[in-house]
């Protein structure tokens with residue numbers, strides 16, 4: 001057959017088709033002070049809409065206070081593309097002490113998902129891993145006050161190296177346009193000042209068309225997204241929309257004039273879903289994974305010659321670890337244990353081999369001795 005090409009040019013298409021067939025997984029977490037509208041927003045943003053074809057209980061306007069981490073998953077299919085969306089709604093905190101505890105629980109949740117992925121990745125069923133890693137965390141900043149509170153700074157710093165942190169200003173309908181603009185600049189400046197790493201939008205490809213570039217710029221300029229949520233559908237002049245009624249008028253939460261909700265939604269689902277997933281895998285998960293491997297290798301090197309001393313050393317290393325490395329500790333100890341078991345098995349096998357070899361050579365020596373007693377040398381033995 002006369003072929004001018006090998007055929008791998010179709011590889012990207014094949015991979016693309018395979019990924020599309022398999023579908024994507026995306027997990028979004030919400031965090032922040034109690035009563036800022038986290039549960040309302042995720043219901044507004046995704047669940048209420050995503051469930052539109054399903055039979056679900058009606059969403060109440062007044063949601064109850066979230067008291068534990070709630071994980072909800074929806075399988076969505078749009079134009080043949082499958083998306084498994086998981087929302088991790090979390091309890092809001094009230095004071096500094098409470099926020100520390102809650103953030104620890106959120107940090108642990110993220111670590112547990114990383115740990116599960118790490119185990120699955122090194123296991124036998126690597127092809128069918130379910131990716132439950134948290135790909136994005138919307139951190140809710142209260143609209144009142146003059147900027148970030150220390151409580152928010154501490155909470156965000158606890159999470160920023162583990163997850164793509166996207167700051168949002170909750171209940172933004174309580175701010176005027178001018179106040180909002182000032183508040184956004186203040187928040188951005190303080191995020192920089194306190195060295196909080198928020199999700200960095202990738203640079204827009206210069207080859208992209210002008211409309212895309214414009215949309216990309218608008219999204220970047222909207223950070224921190226000012227959002228208002230509502231689970232209530234209003235009807236005005238025959239037009240139905242999601243909104244909030246006030247004595248002085250109506251807030252249309254999906255209108256770009258009233259809230260950044262639409263921008264946030266398109267950033268999460270339409271434009272940056274793949275990048276959020278990539279950054280989770282390449283930056284946050286990689287940091288977790290390499291920390292695990294470094295510690296594992298370190299422990300193994302010091303373990304061999306002086307078991308007792310290394311145990312002490314390992315214990316002291318554990319004491320030195322920051323709190324949020326607890327999950328990494330667990331996985332390391334588990335892996336260490338497995339390796340120790342394998343080493344024990346190996347040394348048992350080696351011992352058995354040595355015994356077998358010894359008994360074989362002992363048998364030979366015995367035979368030689370008997371031959372010598374019978375006055376037969378080795379050459380005769382061969383001839384016999």
Ligand SMILES: Nc1nc2c(ncn2[C@@H]2O[C@H](COP(=O)(O)OP(=O)(O)OP(=O)(O)O)[C@@H](O)[C@H]2O)c(=O)[nH]1
Pocket residue numbers: 032033034035036037038039040041061062063064065066067090091092093170171172173174227228229230
């Ligand atoms: N003004 C205004 N009120 C809102 C908005 N979103 C939610 N609310 C109201 O704020 C109250 C609390 O909303 P939730 O969504 O339960 O708040 P949460 O952040 O989940 O609270 P926790 O579960 O305690 O952490 C409810 O009465 C909502 O109707 C908003 O965008 N603007």
Ligand SMILES: [Mg+2]
Pocket residue numbers: 038039040064065066089090091092
């Ligand atoms: Mg809630």
